[in-house]
Amino acid sequence: MATAVRTLLLITASSPEIQRVRRRRVLNFQQITMPYLAAFVPPRWTVIHVDEVVRPVDFGLRVDLVAITFHTPSAPHAYAIADQFRQQGTPVVLGGPHVTLMPDEAQAHADVIFAGAAESHWPQFLREFEAGRHRQRYSSTEPPTLEDVPIARKDLFHRRDHTAGVLFATRGCPHHCDFCTLPVMYQSRVRKRPVEAVADEYGSFPGKVIILWDDNIASDMEYAKSLFRALAPHRKWWSSQASIHAAQDDEFLELAARSGCKQLFIGLESISQASLNEVQKPFNRVSDYARAIERIHSHGIAVQAGVVFGFDNDEPAIFAKTLDFLEATGVQNATFNILTPFPGTRLYHRFEAEGRILTRDWSKYNSRADVVFRPRRMSSEELLAGYEYANHRFYSWRSVCKRLSRSPVGLPWTLPLNLAYGFASSLARFQT
Numbered sequence: 230m231a232t233a234v235r236t237l238l239l240i241t242a243s244s245p246e247i248q249r250v251r252r253r254r255v256l257n258f259q260q261i262t263m264p265y266l267a268a269f270v271p272p273r274w275t276v277i278h279v280d281e282v283v284r285p286v287d288f289g290l291r292v293d294l295v296a297i298t299f300h301t302p303s304a305p306h307a308y309a310i311a312d313q314f315r316q317q318g319t320p321v322v323l324g325g326p327h328v329t330l331m332p333d334e335a336q337a338h339a340d341v342i343f344a345g346a347a348e349s350h351w352p353q354f355l356r357e358f359e360a361g362r363h364r365q366r367y368s369s370t371e372p373p374t375l376e377d378v379p380i381a382r383k384d385l386f387h388r389r390d391h392t393a394g395v396l397f398a399t400r401g402c403p404h405h406c407d408f409c410t411l412p413v414m415y416q417s418r419v420r421k422r423p424v425e426a427v428a429d430e431y432g433s434f435p436g437k438v439i440i441l442w443d444d445n446i447a448s449d450m451e452y453a454k455s456l457f458r459a460l461a462p463h464r465k466w467w468s469s470q471a472s473i474h475a476a477q478d479d480e481f482l483e484l485a486a487r488s489g490c491k492q493l494f495i496g497l498e499s500i501s502q503a504s505l506n507e508v509q510k511p512f513n514r515v516s517d518y519a520r521a522i523e524r525i526h527s528h529g530i531a532v533q534a535g536v537v538f539g540f541d542n543d544e545p546a547i548f549a550k551t552l553d554f555l556e557a558t559g560v561q562n563a564t565f566n567i568l569t570p571f572p573g574t575r576l577y578h579r580f581e582a583e584g585r586i587l588t589r590d591w592s593k594y595n596s597r598a599d600v601v602f603r604p605r606r607m608s609s610e611e612l613l614a615g616y617e618y619a620n621h622r623f624y625s626w627r628s629v630c631k632r633l634s635r636s637p638v639g640l641p642w643t644l645p646l647n648l649a650y651g652f653a654s655s656l657a658r659f660q661t
């Protein structure tokens with residue numbers, strides 16, 4: 230007897246507020262969670278993926294099951310979507326970072342929740358759902374192996390993000406920074422896909438520019454080096470995220486460059502050593518930063534600096550000092566964030582114990598437009614103004630010319646990114 234075809238609607242939720250904030254970034258890279266999860270779904274299901282960055286959810290769609298993934302700032306919006314589908318009689322599954330951090334809260338808006346890495350129980354859940362005997366909660370205490378994972382479904386990539394494709398080689402990071410959600414989500418474990426499988430998927434994208442969506446591509450140096458050797462023959466360009474350890478190993482940098490690495494996002498976080506120590510990131514040594522950036526540059530790799538403002542040791546002077554440093558070292562790109570104590574993190578628990586959490590309206594946990602805690606050595610207004618100042622100064626023509634004129638990295642990579650971010654920064658100023 231033939232099994233009836235069922236329809237699954239996957240939603241990558243993004244609230245209107247977060248889209249307004251992110252629109253300033255111009256470059257919104259394809260999120261891989263749902264196309265990856267779709268690859269686990271048996272062929273007897275029809276799968277639709279709505280990425281809210283691209284198009285809105287159509288509540289008139291007739292589907293058998295809805296699954297929604299979201300980050301903290303989109304949580305209230307995702308709950309509203311879930312509530313509406315459930316009112317219409319469609320069962321809803323919730324998963325993703327915020328659900329893992331706040332499972333009990335999410336449970337109130339769902340028939341089923343996934344806490345932790347969803348792929349551990351996802352195929353089992355679908356079988357149980359079809360048989361009408363699924364559970365309300367699937368928790369993965371032990372993140373699953375990535376030894377034999379399927380390739381994400383490219384037909385469900387919907388964003389036009391100027392890249393040829395996105396994929397991941399590893400998941401997780403071994404470090405324990407207080408403000409980061411990864412140690413909570415993955416218990417500081419790092420999982421790795423087989424190198425050959427990653428290289429095959431990487432080579433399967435027809436275009437040139439690839440994003441490796443790894444949390445920290447430098448979390449296992451020997452694995453990374455094997456991976457770079459396998460990627461090199463494909464002669465593509467790639468970019469990924471790495472901890473500062475990437476800059477401490479010349480062989481890593483050399484192999485990365487030879488395999489087509491054009492840019493590394495490095496979480497510098499702060500140029501204040503006291504601030505780094507305060508959030509358990511003491512392995513970032515500010516005194517070594519300039520040399521680290523120089524070493525990365527010497528291999529023809531651009532640096533995108535991840536910078537956070539608002540640590541307890543940050544004073545109002547931190548903004549100008551940070552910009553002076555980034556310009557002096559010729560950093561090609563930077564992403565600035567307002568410190569945000571995401572629920573479940575050690576930082577959140579500390580601020581909560583100190584009575585410094587100003588709001589639990591998760592839509593304000595966007596790291597870019599709102600300050601959600603009481604800073605120690607400046608006001609919320611000063612923090613917000615300093616963040617805006619950093620964006621505007623970094624992507625001003627004066628700063629772009631200063632940084633890129635001394636850049637050892639080719640303009641075909643660095644200039645378009647600076648123009649895109651600079652345009653976004655001007656747009657933000659125009660809108661505010």
Ligand code: SF4
Nearest residue numbers: 402404405406409472
């Ligand atoms: S090094 Fe980066 S990814 Fe790893 S725990 Fe710290 S902030 Fe998170």
